[in-house]
Amino acid sequence: MSSNVLVQRRSPVALWLAENGALVALVVLVVGLSLLSSDFLSVTNLLNVGVQAAVTAILAFGSTFVIVTGGIDLSVGSVAALSAIVLAWGATPAGWPWPVATVAGLAVGVACGLVNAVLIAYGKLPPFIATLAMLGVARGLALVISQGSPIELPAQVAHLGDTIGRYLPVPVIVMVVMGVVAAVILNRTYAGRAMYAIGGNEEAARLSGIKVDRQKLITYALSGGFAAVAGIVLASRLASAQPQAATGYELDAIAAVVIGGASLSGGKGRALGTFVGALILAVLRNGLNLLSVSAFWQQVVIGVVIALAVLVDTLRRRETS
Amino acid sequence: MSSNVLVQRRSPVALWLAENGALVALVVLVVGLSLLSSDFLSVTNLLNVGVQAAVTAILAFGSTFVIVTGGIDLSVGSVAALSAIVLAWGATPAGWPWPVATVAGLAVGVACGLVNAVLIAYGKLPPFIATLAMLGVARGLALVISQGSPIELPAQVAHLGDTIGRYLPVPVIVMVVMGVVAAVILNRTYAGRAMYAIGGNEEAARLSGIKVDRQKLITYALSGGFAAVAGIVLASRLASAQPQAATGYELDAIAAVVIGGASLSGGKGRALGTFVGALILAVLRNGLNLLSVSAFWQQVVIGVVIALAVLVDTLRRRETS
């Protein structure tokens, strides 16, 4: 039909930047901090930032799945704690071999996700409520199992917190692996593409033959599984599982996903963006420590910088469009 | 056109129940607790529940406005604390007359809401991010102003926490008044109806001549104002403003709104529903105390009951529809 399609092509770089706007904010932040603190740009410090970002990033990768479907998972912090506690409890007081305990810890995370999904897909609960309930239940169970006290982690699992050689912290490796897994799932698998369709228009997805309920099971199970991994990494860094670990991390995880360009109304979001979002949060906290910003002001500064980071992104996006 | 319309009329009672489903859950909860604990159904205890629900309910009324527009306000807990601190600081160290200090406290709440709205409406930040930033900023400012220590409230304001006679706790009165104000705003004012329109279909609202950005200013300012009132009531109950007060209350407020039947995707929500939601949370906490449920199990039970309460509602709604 139409002979002249009126198209202007944009360069791939410009397009890529437009889709990864948080990166600009991250770069600005890194440049700013290197100028303010001479300690910031050392290799060790950057590795520290990586290690400190790991737990949030892994939680956030899991949350990306959920947010892409238009849902929300408030339970990830509690589920992380519960998984680690189950692992540690299984290995030490219960005396299971550590691989069994590890599998049990991961299974608990997946199970929590499945319970969320059943409540959401079949019980028709709003995801906010279902996962808020799980936030309480998982935290409570972690406290019950541990009797409120930290439990030592089996040494083999605690190695997850180590650094291989001088420059290869295992948490960073785990983070990168989980990030790649998340990216592949989102971009290349049926489940991932279904997540985008469901988040974009659930009814259209259903009428296109996607089994929406079953896909939600997969989505929340993945989120629970990623939370379990995050919890185990967190515990391994301390060589001990804390029942109160990762309290409030759900907001950090969601913030990382949204800073990374996802929309809470669903259908949008990328693993790389989430990764950048998690790095922004970690760089910020690290920088505030290096600059010795007073405790009271830290929260103010974090708030302002988060708002600015996303503001830069939205304003830039508005200009290009 | 067609003379016989295929419409089934439902009785007003059934319709009302369908729209206030949380009430059923509340009634079940109250009946259950009266059977389990003989202390529950005393007048004093029920008044306690009312007082204990007040702060959450007032915050939640404010959140209802925001949620009806399809937004979210994570900053209400922090804003409540900041407002109370400003009031107390103004009255005591700064020595302003208490009415001036009170107005200042309320004004700070409204101002925080306006900042949120400007970021959202003009900066195009996702509400989650804008208000998450404010959550940090307001809490930080509360700590900065108070230097981290509680500040005594002027006696006149502290009377807000009193009980008039034997049976008329002022927090309950404030809650009821704020609830009525919220209901009137939502149902009967231009601003309220515009909130539903924006939440239901923002583009349609804009094209129908509603100044969406301006309405968002009003919406978030109201949320901030309600948070300020909640903060002052909270402080009056303790006779002192705490910089750490109301931490995490935003989730309770949102939960109350959603339990009350609102949808986080906007366009739905009622003040009465929110009130019932807040009561459910308060009754639950009160009941668990009365039943001496162990601290660790309480979180589990609260989670389970929240899920069940909303489940009852959604299942019943599915049947009637």
Added chain:
Amino acid sequence: MTGDILRAEGLRKQFPGVLALDGVDLSLRAGEVHVLLGENGAGKSTLIKILSGAYHPDGGRVLMDGRPVRIRSAGDARALGIATIYQEFNLVPQLTVAENLALGRPPRRFGLVDRARMERDAAGLLARVDVRVDPRTPVGRLGIARMQMVEIAKALALEARILIMDEPTAVLTTGEVEKLFAIVRQLRDEGVSIVFITHHLEEIPQIGDRVTVLRDGRSVAEVPASTPHDELVRLMVGRPIDQQYPRKRARPGEPLLKVRGLTRRGVFADVSFEVRAGEVVGVAGLVGAGRTEVARAVFGADHYDAGEVTVNGRRVPPGDVHAAMEAGLGLVPEDRKGQGLVLGAAVAENLGLVTLRDATRAGFVDRKGQRSAAAKVAGRLGIRMAGLDQEVRTLSGGNQQKVVIGKWLVAGARVLILDEPTRGVDVGARVEIYQLVNELTAAGDAVLMISSDLPEVLGMSDRILVMARGRLVGELPAAGATQDDVMAMAVAEVEGGRVQ
């Protein structure tokens, strides 16, 4: 009548990747019905969105009564006396009909919204467009045609000097179109100027005075409404179209789809029919007859209370879309925005949605293969877009409809249920879709086509089923049937009346 009430001169509008308007002129006289004509994506909706303040032009100017005006918002347009009915619904589904009619300007008393008056006003407006619906019904519960009538009533409420209507008849059946035309004529006689967009060329001489034709974002002609059909097509498409309904009837084979006693309480009852291989079965009826509901039930999108559906001899379980698809059913839903498209996703993604499962090997999706399949279909339907990565949201309405149909073409269903398939599609593309229907039936597949466009039903079906009030009230062979035959059946009283 002195000169133009409104003039647009050299309007330009650039979107990322697309120059939607490239120097468009329009002159509107007082008391005329001015038809805008153009292919899908020609820029009609963009033009009227500029006039109504939804978009800002990148160039050109708008004059009212000879004076240049700036229309920066919907409020400005309203103040200038311009009311607009958009192509896509601008209703708030959660709010009641009354509130939608008063959206943005509710009647107030003592500063509070006066609901009683709002509902009274609404009842009056609804009576004016002859829609019988309780003003307190939430708009989301109305069928799509009824929503359109509410949109029309909403625009009437503004008592504007200029009324712009973007494809108002696309979702209406013959009866409502007549009603709408009566309203339009009355308004015109009262001196209101009307801009009217339609893809139904037969409506132009009935209602229009003058026609402006847009092509590729430019205004190419201004002609009287009496201009012959073929000439209008040539102006619009750039080439003549020889046959509007190119149905090639094949000899029907085995029954592919059998529906027996399908019943859903209060919606439809005892619906039985079959569709044979190589056949196109049309379904006609008034709005609200329940055609869409039956189609959705057959496809498993909704549950039903009794009856059974068999496809190619296989029983399809109720309420299971996936099973229906496995059995070989496909459904192009009538509500493209709500049910057909993932608006925020790219064209390629949407076209690949139905075949996602088939393109998956060991959990991984062959996205390259999907893309090339999508490119092929997009080319075939002539989807006008900046590229396969354009968000579907930003396509023109007709092109969105092509994507909805396109995704099922990729899938290769044996029995395709089309619900209002050419709604908003231009004449050229319509013929393309009809050709595709021909190809499907020639290959031994079957099509069940629900349409409120009677000429289309008559022109493209082999048999016509007529529904009224939730029941199948008759069947006609398409050959030799007339619009009157179908209408007579559709309005005939049904024994037993209301379905329960």
Added chain:
Amino acid sequence: AGTAATAGSSGGGSSGGAGVKIGMSVSTLNNPYFVQFRDGAQAAAARLGVALTVTDAQNDASQQVNQVQNFTSQSMKAIIINPVDSDAAAPAVKAADRVSIPVIAADRGVNGAEVAQTVASDNVAGGRYAAQELAKAVGGSGKVVVLQGVPGTSASRDRGQGFTEGIKAFPGVQVVAQQPADFDRTKGLDVMTNLLQSHPDLKGVFAENDEMALGAIKALGAKAGQQVKVVGFDGTPDGLKAVAAGTMTATIAQQPKLLGQRAVEAAVRAANGETIAKTVAVPVKIATKANVAEFQTS
């Protein structure tokens, strides 16, 4: 003490506590220190035969007020409050006073209302001890950092204040950074890691609780107890283990179990109408490698 007298008539029991209902609101159970406090209280209650109801205020002052109110409507014979905040507890205590239920304040005092007894260890004094210990450990000079608890909590305030006061006596010791780690072990680890970047020549760390101290020790790795001395606060089992291992130089042990035990004993006596002392000081002790064994057995 007046409150205690009036409650006597309803006690009914003999000198023991059989059948007495006591409510205890703990500021938080998300912290091993308070878990031990609860354990001590429960052990004492079991021994005395009283029914002890424990609630967790989750560090929320107003939730604590709610819980105390609920206790009054459950007609508890005595209430133990472990205040989330000393000032904020006053209204709750007043409410109990109004219905003549004796209140024991545990671990932290209550400002602005009468309690029958305050059983506490002095956090400010503890902070001063910590300053002395740390100064001694680093040899009277060098750079030190402070890991702060949740900003605005009274534990953080008092310990920090005590430390600041105490460290003034040692002009050679330089506090180069004070950063919040929210009483959390993970945050202690992260913040310490970051501070080591800007202050590699650090000599000592004061953490306002053992959890953060343990996180800091993890961050310090082999340096802990060697180049860098860490002083914690609370004397939790994990903290004491670290002291025994030498990675933690000292912890200000508060004997939370003893605290819980004393609180219950006082509550029972108050419920029975006995007159009890206004304050009982449960001594804070400095646990070092030399004396750590005593603490671990108790």
